[in-house]
Amino acid sequence: MATPFFVQAALMTTRAANSKPDGAPRRPRSRQEALKKLYGLLHFKDRVLITIDPDPDAIASAFALRRLLWRRVQSTTVGIIRPIKRLNNLTMVRLLKLPLVPIKEKSLADYDKFLLVDGQPCHNDIFRKIPYTAVIDHHPLTACSDVPFVDIRPDYGATSTIFTEYLRAARIKPSQTLATALIYGIKTDTQNFERQSREEDVRAFHYLFDKINHNVLRKIEISDLALKDLAYFREALENKTVAKDRIYTHLQKTPSADILVILADFLLKVHDISWSIVSGIVGNTLVVIVRNDGYRKDAGKSIQKAFAAFGSAGGHKAAARAEIPLENLEDVVLRKTPLAYARFVRRRLSP
Ligand SMILES: [Mn+2]
Incomplete structure (x- = not known):
């Protein structure tokens, strides 16, 4: 042979x-x-x-x-x-x-x-x-x-x-x-x-x-989920906001950004949703994960425009991530509540 x-x-x-x-x-x-x-x-x-x-x-x-x-x-x-x-x-x-x-x-x-x-x-x-x-x-x-x-x-x-x-x-x-x-x-x-x-x-x-x-x-x-991760799905679904073809949600505290990525991918499965934006507090950092359908969109550019002034932000056309130290948001997000952080992300990333 x-x-x-x-x-x-x-x-x-x-x-x-x-x-x-x-x-x-x-x-x-x-x-x-x-x-x-x-x-x-x-x-x-x-x-x-x-x-x-x-x-x-x-x-x-x-x-x-x-x-x-x-x-x-x-x-x-x-x-x-x-x-x-x-x-x-x-x-x-x-x-x-x-x-x-x-x-x-x-x-x-x-x-x-x-x-x-x-x-x-x-x-x-x-x-x-x-x-x-x-x-x-x-x-x-x-x-x-x-x-x-x-x-x-x-x-x-x-x-x-x-x-x-x-x-x-x-x-x-x-x-x-x-x-x-x-x-x-x-x-x-x-x-x-x-x-x-x-x-x-x-x-x-x-x-x-x-x-x-x-x-x-x-x-x-x-098999990328632990049983305890299912609780984050509940939180993400309860807190979601849909505006046109965008779905937003925020988790008040997660042990790592992994679950945010999984949730962003999951929410993009909804057929008439073009953007999923999932944020959460990981330690002392606000993490924002963005996914889109990849058609004439640039998640990397959008997330840079929205958050580069506060922390690191970047990515590709269909997938991007921002990590913002909470101390950089002292003057921007006045009330340190999950709702206030969720609104901040939504405001910065609305079309
Ligand atoms: Mn190898």
Whole structure:
């Protein structure tokens, strides 16, 4: 199965161990060759730790690598450097039953080899201390380490794409679980192909598409609410004001701006609403989130005109955000009530 597209992809391998005598880096010509080299660096008695900063792309890549090492090393553990907080990612790990272990410095002695995916050693202090055998990533190349096997492709949209190519090169058909994880990794890192991505990302997506569990993927993608967030929906709906095609609402206190974003997206679903404007107090800041239908409108410009004099404000044509320290509003919003802040936002952002 000679797939020209693997051969085309240039492998970036560095460091002396990979170099010809003249010092020029030797590039494995194909994924198969790269895999052979990686396998050559590992021993069947090795206990391997794959370390990740756990976002979906990193989690999926780690389990793809684990699959590639199956029956080739004694054990493979996927270690995370911080707890997962994002609800979609917690849903991913729970529904796909992906075993993740928090990395503890004292337990590093339990492993013989360390591998890093979707990150580079100088990305954080924990990675920096670990003597890696291999790094496979798509972030911009940083020259901060000496690692025997390096495959970094900064132009790829996701590390999950790189691993989909490795699985194909190894002629391993990913399980439904692994395929679902990989496709979610590609979708999140490319923001559904709205952000930087390459033809390789699209090909990997296409290859994985009929191997995934679409219901599980959908549940992972929509799981961005905690039960307690439903109370903010009630508050937002009770306080809403509609003026022509604009819907405004204000929350008197929220722990972060995330829920304001979710509410702004939600309110834009109303079919004859063209603008949703959701504000709220987060700590000592008034946050304003604006969404519109994107047709001949500029949310970024509107929000700048409305709030740049008071704090930071900006964004794109269809999505924008302002953050205003409350102290800057001392002379503008005299009564410090939710209603007064809501009126201030409405006044500044009325057509
Ligand atoms: Mn990534």
